[in-house]
Amino acid sequence: MPVENERTRFLKMTGSGNDFIVLDNRAQGISPEQGRELARLACRRKLSVGADGLILIENDPEVDFRWRFFNADGSEAEMCGNGARCAARFAHIKGIVAKSRMSFRTLAGIIEAEIKEPRVKIRMTPPHGLEPDLNVEAEQRSFRLHFINTGVPHVVCFLENDRALEEMNVFHWGRLLRHHRRFQPAGSNVNFALVEDANHMAIRTYERGVEDETLACGTGSIASALVAAAKGMVQSPVEVRTRSGETLTIYFDNPSTGAAAEFSQVYLEGDAKVVYEAELWKETLRE
Numbered sequence: 001m002p003v004e005n006e007r008t009r010f011l012k013m014t015g016s017g018n019d020f021i022v023l024d025n026r027a028q029g030i031s032p033e034q035g036r037e038l039a040r041l042a043c044r045r046k047l048s049v050g051a052d053g054l055i056l057i058e059n060d061p062e063v064d065f066r067w068r069f070f071n072a073d074g075s076e077a078e079m080c081g082n083g084a085r086c087a088a089r090f091a092h093i094k095g096i097v098a099k100s101r102m103s104f105r106t107l108a109g110i111i112e113a114e115i116k117e118p119r120v121k122i123r124m125t126p127p128h129g130l131e132p133d134l135n136v137e138a139e140q141r142s143f144r145l146h147f148i149n150t151g152v153p154h155v156v157c158f159l160e161n162d163r164a165l166e167e168m169n170v171f172h173w174g175r176l177l178r179h180h181r182r183f184q185p186a187g188s189n190v191n192f193a194l195v196e197d198a199n200h201m202a203i204r205t206y207e208r209g210v211e212d213e214t215l216a217c218g219t220g221s222i223a224s225a226l227v228a229a230a231k232g233m234v235q236s237p238v239e240v241r242t243r244s245g246e247t248l249t250i251y252f253d254n255p256s257t258g259a260a261a262e263f264s265q266v267y268l269e270g271d272a273k274v275v276y277e278a279e280l281w282k283e284t285l286r287e
């Protein structure tokens with residue numbers, strides 16, 4: 001049983017439709033292995049709380065706190081943009097960090113956050129590994145993909161219009177590309193993106209570790225905006241419409257375009273809302 005207590009308090013939170021179970025692990029001592037198991041069991045929809053991921057807030061000697069982030073399938077991810085905004089708001093609501101500006105440790109590096117209730121703006125770690133224009137084949141269909149790591153790995157596939165975005169079978173093609181040999185062993189999140197004008201985009205994302213389309217993906221929205229900026233299609237700030245209909249705002253400095261494009265000062269801003277506070281009963285943490 002991953003949680004020793006009979007009942008564990010948690011907040012259910014949503015970052016623009018990406019939903020998370022967030023709990024204070026400063027005293028509970030849930031180990032990474034137990035966290036994996038807890039995520040896998042508690043994130044199951046209809047059988048338990050149901051969520052895209054689990055966030056454990058823990059003490060850190062150098063910054064305000066650190067987190068561990070687990071996808072719904074129990075895999076641990078280096079970063080999650082929407083989850084990071086929820087974690088910062090959780091820490092503020094729970095009095096773990098009284099000030100509205102804070103910093104916390106993730107496996108991808110230190111994230112800075114500013115609470116603007118209920119919005120949260122976070123400063124990301126530097127994106128890296130841009131590889132534009134990769135031609136990838138899946139089931140006899142060719143995709144032009146652009147890879148970038150914005151804390152976790154992402155590929156971006158640009159579509160030409162609203163209809164193409166609406167009709168894209170994200171579950172089918174996203175799953176195939178996410179597991180494509182080109183992106184192994186880590187695999188990749190897969191974003192289908194539409195540039196509407198120089199400051200507006202719409203995206204749909206197939207998420208690694210959730211193994212489905214989610215209603216929003218922060219690092220995926222950033223990846224899509226940065227690749228579009230590298231190609232000279234957009235400029236900061238970029239408003240990204242997510243599948244939930246909510247908008248994420250991406251800010252960045254982009255001094256150069258093309259394959260060697262560089263980015264600094266990358267920020268993500270959007271809502272991070274509490275759905276409810278509750279106690280998790282052990283009885284739903286069974287197969």
Ligand SMILES: N[C@@H](CCC[C@H](N)C(=O)O)C(=O)O
Pocket residue numbers: 018071076077079080081082083152153189207208209210214216217218219220
């Ligand atoms: N939803 C996230 C990304 C979470 C991690 C991802 N599923 C992975 O394993 O790479 C976001 O908002 O960034």
